[in-house]
Amino acid sequence: MRTVVPFAAGDPKTRLADVLSSAERSAFARTMLSDVLGSVRAAGGDPTILSTAPVDADAPVTVDDRSLSTAVNAVLGEADGPVAVVMADLGLASPAALERLYATGGDVVAAPGRGGGTNALVVRHPEFCVDYHGVSFRDHRRCARDLGAAFSVVDSHRLATDIDERADLAELLLHGEGDASAWLRDAGFELVATDGRVTVTR
Amino acid sequence: MRTVVPFAAGDPKTRLADVLSSAERSAFARTMLSDVLGSVRAAGGDPTILSTAPVDADAPVTVDDRSLSTAVNAVLGEADGPVAVVMADLGLASPAALERLYATGGDVVAAPGRGGGTNALVVRHPEFCVDYHGVSFRDHRRCARDLGAAFSVVDSHRLATDIDERADLAELLLHGEGDASAWLRDAGFELVATDGRVTVTR
Numbered sequence: 001m002r003t004v005v006p007f008a009a010g011d012p013k014t015r016l017a018d019v020l021s022s023a024e025r026s027a028f029a030r031t032m033l034s035d036v037l038g039s040v041r042a043a044g045g046d047p048t049i050l051s052t053a054p055v056d057a058d059a060p061v062t063v064d065d066r067s068l069s070t071a072v073n074a075v076l077g078e079a080d081g082p083v084a085v086v087m088a089d090l091g092l093a094s095p096a097a098l099e100r101l102y103a104t105g106g107d108v109v110a111a112p113g114r115g116g117g118t119n120a121l122v123v124r125h126p127e128f129c130v131d132y133h134g135v136s137f138r139d140h141r142r143c144a145r146d147l148g149a150a151f152s153v154v155d156s157h158r159l160a161t162d163i164d165e166r167a168d169l170a171e172l173l174l175h176g177e178g179d180a181s182a183w184l185r186d187a188g189f190e191l192v193a194t195d196g197r198v199t200v201t202r
Numbered sequence: 203m204r205t206v207v208p209f210a211a212g213d214p215k216t217r218l219a220d221v222l223s224s225a226e227r228s229a230f231a232r233t234m235l236s237d238v239l240g241s242v243r244a245a246g247g248d249p250t251i252l253s254t255a256p257v258d259a260d261a262p263v264t265v266d267d268r269s270l271s272t273a274v275n276a277v278l279g280e281a282d283g284p285v286a287v288v289m290a291d292l293g294l295a296s297p298a299a300l301e302r303l304y305a306t307g308g309d310v311v312a313a314p315g316r317g318g319g320t321n322a323l324v325v326r327h328p329e330f331c332v333d334y335h336g337v338s339f340r341d342h343r344r345c346a347r348d349l350g351a352a353f354s355v356v357d358s359h360r361l362a363t364d365i366d367e368r369a370d371l372a373e374l375l376l377h378g379e380g381d382a383s384a385w386l387r388d389a390g391f392e393l394v395a396t397d398g399r400v401t402v403t404r
C-alpha cells in the first residue's frame with residue numbers, strides 16, 4: 001500500500017530538548033524515520049517521505065513546507081487508491097503492527113496515539129480529510145461518521161507510542177527492535193525503575 | 203480461561219489524589235473493576251477477584267493481603283491449567299483485546315503496560331512466577347527465557363493503558379466503552395487539547 005511518512009525536518013523533537021541536544025535530536029529523528037521506512041517495506045508497504053525540507057533518506061521525498069494537515073490532504077486529494085499515513089516518530093512500529101494496519105478493513109482505519117493523536121491511518125474514502133490539530137483521533141472518528149464512512153481502529157501499543165517525551169524513551173528501550181533503540185543505548189540512556197512507571201537516565 | 207483480577211481494596215489509585223478524593227478513588231476503582239469483569243466474561247473468561255480485603259463485586263473473591271506478586275504466585279502454584287492475570291485498572295480493556303490475549307499462543311503471554319509494567323498475562327508454564335516489582339515486563343520476559351518457555355507479546359494500546367495518572371484519564375474519556383468513562387464524565391471531567399498530548403480538566 002502507498003504509505004506517506006510525514007517528517008518534520010527542521011528542529012525535530014523539541015519536547016526531548018531536556019535530554020538531547022539539537023544535533024542529537026536531528027540524528028535520533030532520522031534514525032526513527034529510517035526504522036519506520038524499514039518496517040513499512042517489511043510489512044509490504046511502499047513508503048514515500050513527505051518532508052518539510054529536503055532530507056537524505058532511503059525513500060522518495062516530496063517536500064511540502066505547509067502545515068502537516070494541508071500537506072497530507074494534498075497527497076490524499078491526488079490519490080487514486082488507498083493511502084496510509086504513518087508518522088515518522090513511531091520508533092516501535094514493527095512490521096507486524098503495520099501489517100495489522102494494512103489488513104484492517106474500513107474506509108478509514110486509524111491507530112490512536114497516546115494523548116488523542118492519530119499516529120497511523122489508512123484512507124480508502126475519497127472525501128476524507130485529515131486534521132492533526134487538537135484531539136485529532138476524536139476529530140477523525142467524527143469526520144468519518146459525518147461522511148458515512150466505515151471507521152476502524154487498530155489497537156496497538158506500538159502504533160500508539162509516538163516518541164515525543166522523555167517517558168517515551170523508556171518504551172523504546174523496553175520494546176524497540178530497530179536502530180533507534182540502539183542509538184539511545186549508544187547515547188548512554190538506560191532504564192530506571194521508580195515507584196510508578198519506568199523512566200530513563202543518561 | 204480462568205482469569206485472576208488482582209484488586210487493591212484499600213486506598214486505591216493514590217496517584218489520582220490530585221483530581222479525585224479518597225471516596226471518589228474508591229468508587230472509580232470499583233467501577234473499573236466491574237468493567238474489567240464484564241469484559242473478561244464477554245471475552246469468554248472466567249473471572250475471580252484476588253483482593254487485598256473483602257470487596258463486594260460480581261465475581262468470586264479470594265482475599266490475600268500479602269504483596270501482589272506473592273498472592274498471584276500462590277494462585278499460579280495451585281493451578282492445574284492456564285491462568286490469566288488481568289489488572290483491575292485496565293479501564294480500556296475491551297472484550298476484543300482480551301480475546302486476543304486468550305487466543306495468543308505461548309507458554310507465557312504478556313501485554314506490556316506503559317512504563318514497563320505487565321498489565322495482562324496468560325501463564326501456561328508450571329514454573330513461571332510473577333514479580334511485579336520494578337520493570338516487570340522485562341523481568342517476566344527474562345524469566346520466561348531462563349525457563350525455556352515460549353514468550354509471546356500482545357500488542358494492545360487498550361491493555362497497555364492502566365489508569366494510574368491524570369493523563370490516563372484522557373485515554374479513558376477518548377476510548378472508554380464501559381461505565382468508568384461514564385463515571386468520569388458524570389464527575390465533570392472533560393478533555394482539553396494542549397500543544398502536546400491531550401489532558402483532562404474537571
